[in-house]
């Protein structure tokens with residue numbers, strides 16, 4: 001990936017569209033803050049934002065602790081994607097359950113907060129979006 005796209009992604013990552021109230025997963029102005037640079041995405045040829053999980057994430061607090069490419073309170077999406085294989089049976093389900101129940105130990109001692117209001121289906125879509133950051 002280009003250095004420039006890394007920097008722009010990082011800059012945009014701290015300024016995403018919090019408080020967006022709609023539930024559609026289609027592009028909106030808020031999303032564009034994160035995605036206008038996406039053509040030079042980390043994952044050559046894959047538009048991460050086409051994943052339904054991207055739209056779900058905009059309604060959630062994930063971005064307060066995760067960014068696509070920088071360690072924040074939590075690991076970056078690229079780190080998570082590098083560790084797990086989304087094509088392996090049970091992986092998406094396992095991670096979805098972890099998002100719902102929270103916990104620590106995979107990347108260190110900092111725990112992820114639980115997200116009990118997330119449905120399993122939504123959590124799985126979120127995980128598929130995150131795992132799309134595989135290089």
Ligand code: HEC
Nearest residue numbers: 060061062065073074104105106107108110111112113126
């Ligand atoms: C309060 C901060 C925080 C929030 C909010 C948060 N996470 Fe996390 N997340 C973490 C931390 C810290 C870890 C590393 C946990 C560990 O080491 O097991 C993590 C790990 C993960 C993992 C990898 C789990 C594993 O076992 O490898 C996934 C997937 C994930 N988060 C997705 C999400 C999604 C999706 C959301 C939004 C619904 C979210 N996170 C919200 C802090 C957070």
